[in-house]
Amino acid sequence: MSDLQLKDLYDGFRDPDTIKAFKKIIDEDAKKLEHPINIMEVCGGHTHTIMKYGIPQLLPDNINFVHGPGCPVCIMPKERIDHAYVLSMQEDVILVTLGDMIKVPGSNGSLQDARSKGADVRFVYSPLDCLKIANENKDKKIVFFAIGFETTTPMTAALMDTVIKQDIKNIYFHINHVTVPEVMRELIDSRDEHVDSYNHQIDAFLGPSHVSVISGSKIYEEFPRDYKKPVVVAGFEPVDVMQSISMIVKQFIENRCELEIEYKRLVSYDGNKKAQDLINIYFEKISLFKWRGLGNIKDSGLKLRDEYAKYDAEVIYKDILPIAQIEDHKLCICGDILRGMASPPECTIFGTACKPSTPIGSCMVSSEGACAAYYKYGNLL
Amino acid sequence: MCLSIPSKVTHIDEESNVCTVDTMGVERKASLDLIDQPVVIGDYVLIHIGFAMNKIDEEDALASLEVYREIIEKMEEEDRRQAILEDDNCPNRG
Ligand code: SF4
Ligand code: SF4
Numbered sequence: 001m002s003d004l005q006l007k008d009l010y011d012g013f014r015d016p017d018t019i020k021a022f023k024k025i026i027d028e029d030a031k032k033l034e035h036p037i038n039i040m041e042v043c044g045g046h047t048h049t050i051m052k053y054g055i056p057q058l059l060p061d062n063i064n065f066v067h068g069p070g071c072p073v074c075i076m077p078k079e080r081i082d083h084a085y086v087l088s089m090q091e092d093v094i095l096v097t098l099g100d101m102i103k104v105p106g107s108n109g110s111l112q113d114a115r116s117k118g119a120d121v122r123f124v125y126s127p128l129d130c131l132k133i134a135n136e137n138k139d140k141k142i143v144f145f146a147i148g149f150e151t152t153t154p155m156t157a158a159l160m161d162t163v164i165k166q167d168i169k170n171i172y173f174h175i176n177h178v179t180v181p182e183v184m185r186e187l188i189d190s191r192d193e194h195v196d197s198y199n200h201q202i203d204a205f206l207g208p209s210h211v212s213v214i215s216g217s218k219i220y221e222e223f224p225r226d227y228k229k230p231v232v233v234a235g236f237e238p239v240d241v242m243q244s245i246s247m248i249v250k251q252f253i254e255n256r257c258e259l260e261i262e263y264k265r266l267v268s269y270d271g272n273k274k275a276q277d278l279i280n281i282y283f284e285k286i287s288l289f290k291w292r293g294l295g296n297i298k299d300s301g302l303k304l305r306d307e308y309a310k311y312d313a314e315v316i317y318k319d320i321l322p323i324a325q326i327e328d329h330k331l332c333i334c335g336d337i338l339r340g341m342a343s344p345p346e347c348t349i350f351g352t353a354c355k356p357s358t359p360i361g362s363c364m365v366s367s368e369g370a371c372a373a374y375y376k377y378g379n380l381l
Numbered sequence: 382m383c384l385s386i387p388s389k390v391t392h393i394d395e396e397s398n399v400c401t402v403d404t405m406g407v408e409r410k411a412s413l414d415l416i417d418q419p420v421v422i423g424d425y426v427l428i429h430i431g432f433a434m435n436k437i438d439e440e441d442a443l444a445s446l447e448v449y450r451e452i453i454e455k456m457e458e459e460d461r462r463q464a465i466l467e468d469d470n471c472p473n474r475g
Contacts, residue, residue, distance in 0.1 A: 004425065004439045006405065009387050012446040021452045098430060126431020128412060155432050158414050213427065213435045239449065265441040266427055272435060274417035 013237035022242035032253045036062035043208035044070035044368030051377040053238040066340030072148040073366035077292040078326045081106030088119035097145040127159040151210040153177045154275035174313040182300035204248045207233035209263040216271025224257045235263035293335030334361035344374040387425045
């Protein structure tokens with residue numbers, strides 16, 4: 001029925017002429033802005049696109065980016081990594097996790113360090129890979145250190161579902177799933193405790209789109225309505241980002257404040273019902289989750305429901321998991337970066353003591369972290 | 382950790398509910414357990430950590446591309462007009 005080709009998708013949404021065309025539209029519209037606008041991109045995927053394609057340089061001076069919380073890896077506090085570390089050091093445990101998590105330093109070191117001390121830590125591409133590991137290691141306990149925003153939560157729920165349906169006896173879960181609207185709210189609400197101009201740091205949001213593929217755009221409804229911050233749910237290609245910025249600017253000059261979806265080819269208002277249902281079966285909110293650099297945020301984390309406690313590594317290993325609260329490195333300003341109050345080069349150890357090979361904060365560890373993006377694409381600045 | 386590259390479904394194994402996709406020439410397998418729409422061979426889907434998350438709406442994708450094309454054309458026209466106007470106003474035209 002259709003003539004859509006993969007090539008159209010790649011080329012079309014990365015097309016330099018289209019980017020230039022949007023630049024023109026934005027340049028024209030931005031002249032009509034009454035004040036400069038700061039747009040927070042909440043998600044690290046956007047930070048990456050913005051840096052990689054040099055989008056700040058394409059924009060007029062009165063449109064700025066502030067980088068947001070970014071990636072589940074960036075916001076993982078040391079306390080949770082210490083949990084993973086301790087679990088991985090158990091003789092009969094294979095600790096399984098995703099992505100860059102393995103490199104994030106905890107207070108005893110990273111999971112990579114644990115591995116070099118003999119721990120069995122495995123990085124997988126998909127939570128489903130746990131099934132194979134569990135099957136091949138029946139005498140071991142597989143602990144899945146689950147991380148991620150709304151995007152990855154249903155995948156953990158799907159693994160849980162399979163574990164129960166197939167009555168698999170050696171897979172356990174350490175849940176670190178966090179939710180995005182709560183942190184966005186925190187970033188706006190926390191203005192009183194911080195510099196007085198803080199509230200003015202965010203005028204609008206680029207909404208994380210993969211989160212909305214699952215949750216629907218509806219989760220951001222409160223921001224235009226209650227906080228007067230427009231939200232445009234944006235795709236990850238450079239054209240998507242440019243179009244979304246143009247949509248935000250248009251809202252300002254037309255005096256509108258709305259929730260809009262730019263990434264219509266994947267995001268709907270309601271999102272993926274099946275995934276949402278699965279999440280609700282297995283997870284419930286916890287009252288507080290600590291975000292690295294941001295502190296405790298109300299209702300921002302998930303845990304397994306009590307009826308699944310026998311799969312919950314935090315319950316099973318309660319006695320050995322450390323409970324100490326840990327401060328971040330004194331010089332690391334990840335917290336301010338995650339709040340959109342500072343940019344990476346303002347950190348005194350950026351690129352010197354702290355770089356991707358020797359990361360101090362997780363903004364540098366995660367390949368999608370703001371510091372890593374600045375380090376990698378810094379020559380574009 | 383997130384790729385937003387679309388993948389084309391090339392094979393579906395009904396029994397395991399797993400599809401094979403082609404992502405820019407790389408073949409991968411992905412679970413269909415989380416997708417809430419029917420998927421057929423030839424569909425474009427977004428894969429995230431081993432799961433097909435959502436179908437890419439072709440109509441919307443094509444519509445956006447069409448809008449972009451129009452914007453560029455309009456721009457060029459405007460550019461052209463601009464150039465002509467500027468030329469018209471050029472004092473050195475003689
Ligand atoms: S995991 Fe990917 S989509 Fe999710 S917040 Fe991080 S960069 Fe964005
Ligand atoms: S450069 Fe390193 S230490 Fe500084 S804020 Fe970024 S991650 Fe933290």
